[in-house]
Amino acid sequence: MDYLDDLNEAQKVAVQSTDGPMMVIAGAGSGKTRVLTYRIAHLIELGVDPFSILSLTFTNKAAKEMKERIGKIIGDDEARNIWMGTFHSVFSRILRIECEKINYPRNFTIYDTADSKSLVKTVIKEMGLDDKVYKPGVVYNRISSAKNNLISPAAYADDPEISSEDKMAGRPRLAEIYATYKNRCFRAGAMDFDDLLFNTNVLLRDHPDVLHKYQHRFRYILVDEYQDTNFSQYLIIKKLAAAHENVCVVGDDAQSIYAFRGASIQNILNFKQDYPGFKIFKLEQNYRSTKVIVNAANSVIEKNKDQIKKTVWTDNPDGKQIIVHKASSDNDEGQFVASRIFDLKNQFKTTHKDFAILYRTNAQSRAFEEALRKINLPYRIYGGLSFYQRKEIKDLLAYFRLTANPQDEEAFKRVVNYPARGIGKTSLEKLLIAANDADLSLWETIERAAETSHSLNNAALGKLRDFTTSIKSFQALIQNQSAYDLGQHIASSSGLLKDLHQDKSPEGVARYENIQELLNGMKEFSDSGEGSGKNGLRTLADFLLDVALLTDADNDDGDNDKIALMTIHSAKGLEFPYVFIVGMEENLFPSQMAMNSREELEEERRLFYVALTRAEKEACLSYATTRYRWGNLIFADLSRFIDEIDESFLDRRDLLNSRKPKSFNEDFSNARKGFFNPSNKSANDTLFSDKKQVSQAITNPKNAGAIAKPDDISVGTEVLHSRFGKGKVLSIEGENENRKATVFFPSAGQKQLLLKFAKLELA
């Protein structure tokens, strides 16, 4: 048990207290993941069967990493058998086994947010309501939070408080929408994200035998990020833990950032009530960050009224003060961050993955992408539009879903006429009406068209039948073909692949490649492990099990040395040596949506606390005084959160006004000085061509000589671009470093390129 030596005293005690209920309140960077990891390893070392350990994490990625770390301590074979994953993925697995008991088909599909909203919208329209008043997004959120609080449609309708809220908001019929929505999901054999938890609760409530089974299977239960669980999740844990009461929850109230999604501090308080004899441990020593960062973060979070008192401290070095940078615009902010990363990277010989750029909203990523791309720094964007949300991917997945579960109506509507089969809006509308009249799924309505009343003409019905026939031909292959083989077959015989292949625009090509990538992933999936098909074949149905629960963060593309761009929410649980927190402006961070109450503002503040405490060595805050929003230039003030940091931890460069030319230039000349012999030229003389060569020499040594100087390029010049290929300059505007060329590329169309960055070669 020498692995215990890796732990400090507090951690060791927490790891070794294996039995009975316990709560670990763990400050940021205090090694809470370490405690969980070692605790599980320790349990197994003591002889606990891995199959009887249930460990719930916040993301799939966290689960995967934890499994790997446990594997390193006690061996992969043991680690593999632990029940570990997000609430959603673990309980979808259990529902997959047990769902017929609550009348769902074995191959139920999972609706993602887009599917759910689309269905909500359909329901609203069918009820003849105005979707300006009943906004699908708002209605969906309302339904979602009802479900997360385990309020059924009937309970929703009966609750006087809820009813009056909805009436006040001008949405008296929300309860009806909820009921219809729920019914339609059920009819489609589909569960949305919240249903996975809601229905788990139903299952455990109505089937004592099932409850009993899992209570005894899971002798040890661990929950990470407990502060971010909602009521529905809380109750599942409570029920499952009731038999053994070996439940260990780990969290930090200061990092609770999902109240908007129904997470509640109440769960921590409930825990104390539910298990009066519980043990509590506090981990307060931070191993991650410098003193400056820890103390700066403390000085911020202390402004919150709602919190459990604790003192996070560290033995680490003081570290550098936190730089505050003022940019003149969002693009300027992007350039500053990019060039500073460039600088730090050269100065400290670090890798790209040591850097993270954190922002409040996904929309902010653009300026940073552009700036990084211009100086050839590799980056990866997390979140945003995920791979699985792209249209072409969703289209193909819809075919898969329909093959596995023909009742799935959202999938049906998505592809019934894509690629075009002459089944138009009118036909679909008629089908929907008939389906609602008979309370059948769209699929069944077609199947039983002879016996039910409908207004479809024979031609339309024929086309619909052709469609279902082709889906049926896919269904016949499920058991006998691998996910990959069938996936390939569906992609081509549905006509989808052909449709994409015909589109030669760059976007069209990208879509085609995405499909190939999905199929490649399926190939890998099919070749690894046992499935439910014939001879253990991994089938399409197996592939679909949790594809809806995957996010981008779960994909590794091999090359991982990249700068991370993500929202602060998705940075939770991660750490980076150098962290840039950008967009530190009032109304952006804190968000203007979150300034209506103290509670909301405090959540924003916790979010800022999370952001700061991601940094190990250096944090840097920046804000832009102007920024484009909805295409309009708006002016912004710096965020109140900057003022809330004790100023002794800050390097307020932003207050030194009119600081030399532009930081961009300065940082580049610094980089230059660090890496090349100083030239005779003065800093001003080294302006553009030189600078360009510096970055060029570092990032792309081979081509350094061939690049055209901006002066070499004029209207009519034929040029070569690394990505777009050959092109012709149509016009030029701007002066010196701002010279911008409009170039026409036969392959990519017309592009505007800033000459100092575009690295055009003369053709």
Add this chain to the structure above:
DNA sequence: TGGAATGATGTTTTT
């Protein structure tokens, strides 16, 4: 019925 063109409309955060 399908496609293109025009208009309107919206950005918090995620499993």
Add this chain to the structure above:
DNA sequence: CATCATTCCA
């Protein structure tokens, strides 16, 4: 500024 959705035309 995008994207989306609806509208209008072929």
